Amino acid sequence: MSLKTETMVLNMGPQHPSTHGVLRLELEIEGELVLSVKPHLGYLHRCFEKHSEAMQYNQVVPYTDRLDYLASIGNNLGYAIAAEKLLGIQVPERVEYIRVIMAELQRIASHMVALGSNGADIGALTPFLYLFRDREHILSIIEETCGARMLYNYIWIGGLSHDIHPDFVRKTKEFVNYFKPTIVELDNLLSYNKIFIERTANIGVLPVDTAINFGASGPTLRGSGIKFDLRRDDPYSIYDRFDFDIPVGKGLQGTVGDCWDRYYVRVREMEQSLRIIEQAIDHIPEGDVKAAIPKRIKPPKGTAYARVENPRGDLGYFIISDGNTNPFRVKVRAPSFVNLEILGELCKGHLVADIIAILGSIDIVLGEVDR
Amino acid sequence: MMNAEEIYNLLKEKFGEAVIGLEKENPTEPIITASPLQIHKISEFLRDNDQLKFDSLMCLSGVDDANGEKIKEEDGSEIIKGGTLSVYYHLHSVSLKHKITLKVSAPREEPKVESVENVWKCADWHEREAFDLVGIVFLNHPDLRRILMPYDWDEFSEEISRHPLRKDYKNPEFYQGMKIPY
Numbered sequence: 360m361s362l363k364t365e366t367m368v369l370n371m372g373p374q375h376p377s378t379h380g381v382l383r384l385e386l387e388i389e390g391e392l393v394l395s396v397k398p399h400l401g402y403l404h405r406c407f408e409k410h411s412e413a414m415q416y417n418q419v420v421p422y423t424d425r426l427d428y429l430a431s432i433g434n435n436l437g438y439a440i441a442a443e444k445l446l447g448i449q450v451p452e453r454v455e456y457i458r459v460i461m462a463e464l465q466r467i468a469s470h471m472v473a474l475g476s477n478g479a480d481i482g483a484l485t486p487f488l489y490l491f492r493d494r495e496h497i498l499s500i501i502e503e504t505c506g507a508r509m510l511y512n513y514i515w516i517g518g519l520s521h522d523i524h525p526d527f528v529r530k531t532k533e534f535v536n537y538f539k540p541t542i543v544e545l546d547n548l549l550s551y552n553k554i555f556i557e558r559t560a561n562i563g564v565l566p567v568d569t570a571i572n573f574g575a576s577g578p579t580l581r582g583s584g585i586k587f588d589l590r591r592d593d594p595y596s597i598y599d600r601f602d603f604d605i606p607v608g609k610g611l612q613g614t615v616g617d618c619w620d621r622y623y624v625r626v627r628e629m630e631q632s633l634r635i636i637e638q639a640i641d642h643i644p645e646g647d648v649k650a651a652i653p654k655r656i657k658p659p660k661g662t663a664y665a666r667v668e669n670p671r672g673d674l675g676y677f678i679i680s681d682g683n684t685n686p687f688r689v690k691v692r693a694p695s696f697v698n699l700e701i702l703g704e705l706c707k708g709h710l711v712a713d714i715i716a717i718l719g720s721i722d723i724v725l726g727e728v729d730r
Numbered sequence: 731m732m733n734a735e736e737i738y739n740l741l742k743e744k745f746g747e748a749v750i751g752l753e754k755e756n757p758t759e760p761i762i763t764a765s766p767l768q769i770h771k772i773s774e775f776l777r778d779n780d781q782l783k784f785d786s787l788m789c790l791s792g793v794d795d796a797n798g799e800k801i802k803e804e805d806g807s808e809i810i811k812g813g814t815l816s817v818y819y820h821l822h823s824v825s826l827k828h829k830i831t832l833k834v835s836a837p838r839e840e841p842k843v844e845s846v847e848n849v850w851k852c853a854d855w856h857e858r859e860a861f862d863l864v865g866i867v868f869l870n871h872p873d874l875r876r877i878l879m880p881y882d883w884d885e886f887s888e889e890i891s892r893h894p895l896r897k898d899y900k901n902p903e904f905y906q907g908m909k910i911p912y
Contacts, residue, residue, distance in 0.1 A: 400877060400878060401876075401877065401878040401879060401880065404878040404879065406863075406878075406894055406895075408863070408895060409894050409895060409899075444758050445757070445758065447757065571785060571786065571824075572850065572851045572852070573851045573852050574786060574787060574788075574850065574851070574852025587824060592824070592827070593822075593827075659757060661755075661756045661757045661758060662756055662758065662759065662761070662818070662831070663757075663758040663759070664758075664759060664788070664789065664820050664831070666788065673788070675788055675789045675820070677789055677791050677818065677820065679793060688791070688793050688794075688895075690789065690791035690793075690818075692788065692789040692856075696855065697852050697855070697856075700851075700852065700854060700855050729878060730878070
């Protein structure tokens with residue numbers, strides 16, 4: 360005998376701690392079973408794109424910090440590369456090296472938040488605290504150089520705002536040596552934790568063709584087993600000089616492309632970032648970091664599209680110039696915005712509690728979803 | 731791997747009038763311009779052709795070209811009549827490693843562009859965003875709603891303040907009783 364059941368509409372968010380910001384999900388549920396998920400965005404919308412039309416090119420940089428506020432260096436970098444493309448400037452070697460090291464430090468810091476909060480959302484609070492303790496090292500290294508802990512305004516068009524602090528190289532090396540064994544600790548504490556695996560393996564499986572069709576990028580795409588990383592496949596800056604692997608999901612605990620795979624890709628990526636830093640840190644050439652910053656930024660008429668591999672995926676900036684000192688149009692292709700679109704597909708047929716695990720494994724930052 | 735000129739020639743041969751031209755003077759990327767009402771079949775061809783294989787849509791951007799006639803209002807602001815709104819498509823082929831930029835322009839008074847949502851699924855939200863912020867209408871889009879602005883924005887605003895990324899946008903005075911310019 361089957362009982363007649365009714366579906367119920369439930370709002371998750373916008374003020375929910377594990378929606379990672381202000382995101383509202385409209386769930387259609389039947390008991391605990393999720394039938395459909397409809398994300399509603401825009402609670403953090405402040406029209407970055409309109410603001411940047413009223414700013415000069417260099418004034419836009421601090422605004423980019425506030426897109427993905429956990430990975431500000433990456434945002435600065437993408438904007439700077441797009442503007443440099445438009446202007447046709449080559450930046451000095453020293454700047455390139457510092458940019459790469461900073462971007463990789465930032466990637467580790469960002470992944471720490473992603474992994475920690477993914478665990479904390481589903482009940483493992485200890486790794487969260489451990490990771491935030493370690494993230495503090497990175498933040499203070501960057502703070503010493505540019506004076507800010509989260510919103511750096513560090514990478515400028517054509518250069519950097521400050522040269523590195525005299526202690527930067529020593530402290531970065533110290534951090535690399537300190538953090539290597541800590542990853543093992545994280546693995547033991549969370550990655551291979553039975554409860555964590557039970558909660559994330561075989562949950563929210565993202566098949567390869569769906570991932571490509573939806574334009575997923577970053578760890579979300581690589582978790583499904585696709586070896587695609589812009590640092591390797593569409594190299595920018597000086598990434599083609601370094602030797603590093605691209606970790607992909609292999610389905611070690613369940614199916615390829617499940618939450619655990621996406622989580623695990625991030626853990627292994629932190630190791631690869633350490634490798635890149637190790638290769639770069641001893642070879643920073645001498646020079647001036649402000650040499651190539653143009654006095655007056657007035658690019659020729661035209662358009663430029665540049666993209667970088669941010670911790671959350673493929674971050675693109677599309678800039679149109681009409682020959683004035685302000686950009687005519689700046690469009691941001693935010694990785695979280697595109698990755699969030701998949702949420703509806705991933706959650707179908709799972710339980711309400713699994714949505715939290717899935718959302719944590721996609722790792723969105725609402726600052727760049729809503730812009 | 732093909733360059734922009736080869737891709738343009740291939741498209742021109744296949745679609746004739748629907749492919750309008752190749753802008754080469756752009757310093758960083760050549761742009762192929764196409765007709766807004768034929769873009770769907772062009773996109774399908776770009777994705778499925780063995781020589782092209784553009785399997786990934788990197789970015790889709792709606793742009794107000796502001797190339798129409800600018801009329802001064804009494805209060806000093808400007809409104810734009812005529813001219814075009816454009817959509818830029820940045821495509822990348824992961825397997826063949828080439829890129830191309832497409833552009834379609836539709837008249838400002840009737841900005842209709844075919845949706846490519848069922849060619850590349852990620853165009854869905856990008857098109858909603860272009861509809862929301864620039865006011866481009868995507869034909870055959872399954873769910874063309876606002877995405878970043880409030881759903882009821884239209885009810886509280888004049889026509890000039892519907893789409894914030896238009897160059898002649900004016901802030902409405904109130905939204906749901908809240909004063910907007912501060």
